[in-house]
Amino acid sequence: MITDARVLQAEFSPKEVEHRDQEVDVLSSALEPIVAGQPGETALIFGPSGAGKTCIAQFTVGRLQEAVGEMNQQYVNCWQDYTRFRVLYRVLEGIGRAADVHRQSTPRDELLERLRKYDGPQYVVILDEVDQLEDPRVLYDLYRMSNISMVLITNREEELFAQMDERLSSRFGSSVRIQFERYTLDELVSILSARARWGLVADAVGRQELALIGDAAAGDARVAIGILRNAAHRASREGVDEISVDVVHQSIPDGKDEVRQKTIEQFTEHQQILYNVLVDAGETQPGELYDLYCERVDDPKTRRTIRNYLSKMDHYKLVVSDGNGRNRTYRLR
Numbered sequence: 001m002i003t004d005a006r007v008l009q010a011e012f013s014p015k016e017v018e019h020r021d022q023e024v025d026v027l028s029s030a031l032e033p034i035v036a037g038q039p040g041e042t043a044l045i046f047g048p049s050g051a052g053k054t055c056i057a058q059f060t061v062g063r064l065q066e067a068v069g070e071m072n073q074q075y076v077n078c079w080q081d082y083t084r085f086r087v088l089y090r091v092l093e094g095i096g097r098a099a100d101v102h103r104q105s106t107p108r109d110e111l112l113e114r115l116r117k118y119d120g121p122q123y124v125v126i127l128d129e130v131d132q133l134e135d136p137r138v139l140y141d142l143y144r145m146s147n148i149s150m151v152l153i154t155n156r157e158e159e160l161f162a163q164m165d166e167r168l169s170s171r172f173g174s175s176v177r178i179q180f181e182r183y184t185l186d187e188l189v190s191i192l193s194a195r196a197r198w199g200l201v202a203d204a205v206g207r208q209e210l211a212l213i214g215d216a217a218a219g220d221a222r223v224a225i226g227i228l229r230n231a232a233h234r235a236s237r238e239g240v241d242e243i244s245v246d247v248v249h250q251s252i253p254d255g256k257d258e259v260r261q262k263t264i265e266q267f268t269e270h271q272q273i274l275y276n277v278l279v280d281a282g283e284t285q286p287g288e289l290y291d292l293y294c295e296r297v298d299d300p301k302t303r304r305t306i307r308n309y310l311s312k313m314d315h316y317k318l319v320v321s322d323g324n325g326r327n328r329t330y331r332l333r
């Protein structure tokens, strides 16, 4: 049944992308000056979870690198690398200048100085989940570097700008904006068909089954691929060569659950604690949640940081079992 398991993984970066020609074109135009050795315009990509923002950014920057030849690129997930220091570290890492940096002892100014001295080829930095930065001033640090271009990705534009002071928002207010919408059912079906073609035996799944998966995924390609992956494994276990409607129905809860579980596994310690507070407390107001969270940690993050974490969990529509076999989505705002 499965001929290439990698293409059914969420992390897989496809060589061909479906249905985002316009978004690819706008981002390519923003970065076009790089072809002539100049920095590109800052691009700001926003839209809901699973709409292909990361995939399209990586695809477009990858394609540009192939065309330009000499160009550097780095992907930073600000959900994981959320401090100013860690972002600068990752940016230096992308040009091979971070090997001797020590988290405890190297001063941040030293990192900035190294970046300022960078005079190599044009360098594109993709900052994903950029609204999760603890200190958005790092965007200004990067903005001032001569050979660096930025692609910023966030779920909601307002959340990013709400954290910026006037200087930052006026700098980034003129970024090239690219809005991503949820995928339609037909679009999800063609994304899934491509994955089935690359990763499953011929005729393993029909259009009707793919449409069922797409419908359950409600516009989110990550969830759709997760359900397909589960269905393929289930069919393999059952020793059949075809994914039936029944198999799809049985795979929907597991597929969704796996995506949720993966998201939770990526949480930092404080996000994990907050998530556990949420699970234990059920439907609660954000203010109460903050107090409950503070009771469980010695060094609480600020209210603003916790609000950011909550809004992220909300975007991921984290569904938690209430222990009675029912699932419920916690309302966070």
Ligand SMILES: Nc1ncnc2c1ncn2[C@@H]1O[C@H](COP(=O)(O)OP(=O)(O)OP(=O)(O)O)[C@@H](O)[C@H]1O
Pocket: 009, 010, 011, 012, 013, 014, 016, 017, 018, 019, 020, 047, 048, 049, 050, 051, 052, 053, 054, 055, 056, 155, 191, 221, 222, 225
């Ligand atoms: N147009 C597309 N063609 C092929 N695969 C796609 C496309 N869009 C998304 N995918 C796949 O769907 C999955 C989710 O996409 P992606 O991570 O880009 O979503 P996102 O919008 O960045 O979501 P989030 O906000 O949750 O990070 C990935 O496995 C990606 O490869």
